[in-house]
Amino acid sequence: MKKVYSANNLMEAQIVLDLLEHAYIPAQLFNQHAQSGMGEIPFTHAYPEVWVMRDADYERGKLVIEAYEKAPVATGTVHCPACGEENPANFQLCWKCGGGLEVALHQDHIRN
Template sequence: MEAQIIIDTLEYDYIPARLFNVHAQGGQGDIPFTHAYPEVWVVRDEDYTRGREIVHRYEKTPIDTGVISCPTCHEENPRNFQLCWKCGSGLEVALYKT
């Protein structure tokens, strides 16, 4: 599930990304972000640097036990999420309210 959240976060910043599992064959020109499986790959090489920073920022985000409610579907999300895991809506509005 976490890999899908990373992809959603990347696409939120207009970086198309794909999820590959360990057995998938990567296309030429793709660059893997992580060594953990499954892997998140950017579609365009020119997005790699920016995408890597976004993933790095995501990975560095401290774990917070607090939760915030999605403004769209009201599902509870960890406070460090930028996007609702359930419906994909941005959580910034909820962050500002708390």
């Protein structure tokens, strides 16, 4: 196992975990409850961490995370092609069903 990401908060860590799993990279979240210990332990030790399960997936995982960090911030909404739920345009995965939104976002731009 290798640590691939340290997040600023639990929501960001969960997004990265979901993106990795969507890319078929098994990963695990650590320190999800450590922020309650802030003050007793160094704050850098309380950040949520995402670790890839297989060392061979480390480089590919870093590429997935790099793409996530470089993605432009989009405004507006997009409808999930899987369940039809409305999502913020900057989401890559549907908040309701976890389906990919890249295709829906692309189709919405073509229509506009």
